[in-house]
Amino acid sequence: MPTAVSVITAALLWAGLALPAAAQEATQETAQEVAQDESGADPAVWGPYAQWVGRTFERQGSSEYGAHRITIAWEEPGKVMVETGYLVDGKRWYTYTVVAGKQPATLTVDPKPGPKGAWNIVDAENLESNKRFGYQTTRRVTGAQTFEEATLRSGGVVDQRVYLDIASAQYQAVQEAKAVEEARKRAEAVAARRAAGVPAVESVPVPAERVLAYQEPLRGGSGMLRVTRGKTWGDGICYLAVYINDRLAARMVGGETATFRVPAGELRIGVGGDPAGRGTCSMGRGGVVEHLTPLGKGEALHVYYQLDSGLHFSEALLDPAAP
Known part of the structure; x- marks a missing residue:
């Protein structure tokens, strides 16, 4: 039997109180795209749903309101549709069935x-929900592949979001443009980080018995990686x-440097507790903080890290001939 809280939550959801997704309670079901037969979707009966059934739409832009993805499919062709909303992490947020109402x-x-709710079909391209607690949701077809959803409160627009098939x-095309932009931003961030460089501090080589991998020449594209641990109070323990x-x-302890021959490409440099540590030095074994950075074929990179109220990384490109 549903609790009072769950009933109120469902009522608010249906009425259009689409709180930021991070605040919603999600189930563990992962979103799956389901292909459905679109036969029987009469616009006179289903309104805009006749265009949307059998499709999955994703929210565009930076809005945190509403579902991240919405899938609409036939549960019983021509009679019952099911709509499922998913959060950005792929977890199911809500599911409800949609059937023709008793009223035209x-x-x-x-x-x-x-509790049950209702969509009012304004026309073949517009829907309005019932009002609950002063909130209302509207949906409007904005193109062959898109629709707009809005959350209203007392008639005023709280949020608008666009969904794309x-x-x-x-x-x-949108996804490709996003990938290009993300790559550009990341390249700029790497360039800025390397321009800032690493601290000019003295260090000594890590003893051979504590250098455990990446010492042999590699086949294929490779580069050189130098890793230095900065010195802070008490870090020799x-x-x-x-x-x-x-x-x-x-x-490594503070003030030590090791050099490695590593594959070119994306490097994940992680720092964590000593797996062989005992007593106080066994604390923090499970946590590893990673620093991600690209390394080109033939490049030499110096990564410096320091444990001082958390792990801090910096890096700089070196002359490939540097020792």
Whole structure:
């Protein structure tokens, strides 16, 4: 039997009180795209749902309101649709069935659990929900591949968001543009970080018995990686483990440097507690902080880290001939 809290939550959800997704309670079900037969979707009965059934839409822009993805499919072709909303992490947020209402130009919505609601079909391209607690949701077809959803309170717009069909060429173009922009921003961040460089401090080599990997020449594209642990008060007591691409590469104290031959490409340099540590030095074994950075073929990179109220990383490119 649904609790009072779950019933109120469902009512608010249906009425359009789409709180930021991070505040919503999600189930553990992962979103799955389901292809459905679109036959029987009469616009006179289903309004805009006749265009949306059998499709999955994803929210565009930076809005944190509403579902991240919405899938609409036939549960019983021609009679019952089911709409499922998913959060950005792929977890299911809500599911409700949609059937033709008893009154003309209405659709009955039945969330589980929670009270039933209704969509009012304004026309073939517009829907309005019932008002609850002063909130209302509207949906409007804005193109062959898109629709707009708005949350209203007392008639005023609280938030608007656009959803785009993930099977469309437009969606693919948006994703490609995002990937290009993310790559550009990351390249700029790496360039700025390397321009800032590493502290000019003295260090000594890590003893050979504590250098554990990446000492042999590699086939294919490779580069040189130098890792230095900065000195801070008390850091000579315990070793810190250095991992390169998940492989334990060295155990270091402050003021030590080790050099490695590593594959070119994306490097994951992790620092964590010493797996061989005892007593106080056994604390923090499970936590590894990673620093991600690219390394080109033939490049030499110096990564410096320091444990001082948390781990801090810096880096700089070196002359490939540097020792």
